[in-house]
Amino acid sequence: MTTPTLDLNNGVSIPQLGFGVFQVPPKDTADIVTQALDVGYRHIDTALAYHNEQGVGEAIASSSLSRDDVFVTTKLWNYDQGTDAAFKAFDASLERLGFDVLDLYLIHWPAPQQDRYVDTWKAFEQLYADGRIRAIGVSNFRVEDLQRLLDLGLTVPVVNQIELHPYLTQDELRIFHDKHEIVTEAWSPIAQGAVLDDPVITELARAKDATPAQVVIAWHLALGNVVIPKSVTPDRIAENFASTEVELAGDEIDAISALNRNERTGPDPWEFPG
Ligand code: NDP
Numbered sequence: 001m002t003t004p005t006l007d008l009n010n011g012v013s014i015p016q017l018g019f020g021v022f023q024v025p026p027k028d029t030a031d032i033v034t035q036a037l038d039v040g041y042r043h044i045d046t047a048l049a050y051h052n053e054q055g056v057g058e059a060i061a062s063s064s065l066s067r068d069d070v071f072v073t074t075k076l077w078n079y080d081q082g083t084d085a086a087f088k089a090f091d092a093s094l095e096r097l098g099f100d101v102l103d104l105y106l107i108h109w110p111a112p113q114q115d116r117y118v119d120t121w122k123a124f125e126q127l128y129a130d131g132r133i134r135a136i137g138v139s140n141f142r143v144e145d146l147q148r149l150l151d152l153g154l155t156v157p158v159v160n161q162i163e164l165h166p167y168l169t170q171d172e173l174r175i176f177h178d179k180h181e182i183v184t185e186a187w188s189p190i191a192q193g194a195v196l197d198d199p200v201i202t203e204l205a206r207a208k209d210a211t212p213a214q215v216v217i218a219w220h221l222a223l224g225n226v227v228i229p230k231s232v233t234p235d236r237i238a239e240n241f242a243s244t245e246v247e248l249a250g251d252e253i254d255a256i257s258a259l260n261r262n263e264r265t266g267p268d269p270w271e272f273p274g
Contacts, residue, residue, distance in 0.1 A: 004221065019044050025052075039238050042065075047074055057096065073103060118152065198212075210243075213236070213243070
C-alpha cells in the first residue's frame, strides 16, 4: 500500500497521508513511529511542543529506510518567535531529530498578541535559502495572517496546517489556500474521535464496509487535504493508513462536508496563547 502525494508550491512532494505524534509520550515515540513506518507511513508530523522529536529521529535512524524516504515536519513554538530565537530553535530541533536537513518547518501558531511572525517568517526564508529546510509553511494562520505575508511580498507558505474535520470544514481558509497554491493540512482530522459517532459517518462506514475513521480520512484525501491522524493503538495505526482504499462519491463527500458546525476541539488562533 502506498499513499498519494501532493506537489507543494516549491515543487517538493509531500505524502498526503501522514502520522501525527501530538500526545504520543516521549518514551514511547520511537516504538510508535517504528510501527507507523512498518505499516507504510512515510510522513511524520511532530513539534518542539510535543517533546518527542528525538523519538521520531530515532525511529527513522533505526529503520531500514533512508532519510530521504521519510518526510518529516516539525514546528517552532510560540516562545521561539523572532529572528534570533527562530534560528536557535531550528538548530535545536534539527539536533534532536538527528537530521542534516528538515523537510518542512512550520510556525506553530501566529500568536497575534506577540506580533512577531513576520520576523520569524523571514528567518524561515533564510533557513530555506541556506538549504537547511526543503519547504517552509505555517500553522493555525488566519486569512489575515496569510494576507499579511503576501502583501509584504514574502515567500508564500507551502502549507497552512489547521484544525479541520467534518464539524469544522474551514471553507474560507480552504478557498484562500487554493487561490494562492497553499496546501491545506488538517490537524485533529477526526476531531480526536468526536466525529466518529455521527450517524452520517457511521452509515457511510457501514455502506462502504469501512470504519468511521477511514471514511473521515478518505473525505480529507478526496478534498485534497494533507491529513495526519494520530494513534498509539497498533490496529488503529494500520486502520487509518488503509483509508486510501476507501473511495467516496461526490454526493458522499458533500454529505460529510454538510456536517460543518464551525466547532473547534482545540484552541482558537485569534486568542491562543492568550
Ligand atoms: P486526531 O483527530 O488524529 O485524533 C486522535 C485521537 O483519536 C486519539 O485519541 C486516538 O486514540 C483516536 N483515534 C485514532 N485513530 C482512531 C480510530 N481509527 N478509531 C477510533 N479512534 C481513533 O487528533 P490529534 O489532535 O492528535 O491530531 C492529529 C495530529 O495533528 C497530531 O498528532 C499533530 O501531529 C497534529 N496537530 C497539530 C496541531 C497544530 O496546532 N498544528 C494541533 C493538534 C494536532 P489512540 O491514540 O488512543 O488510539
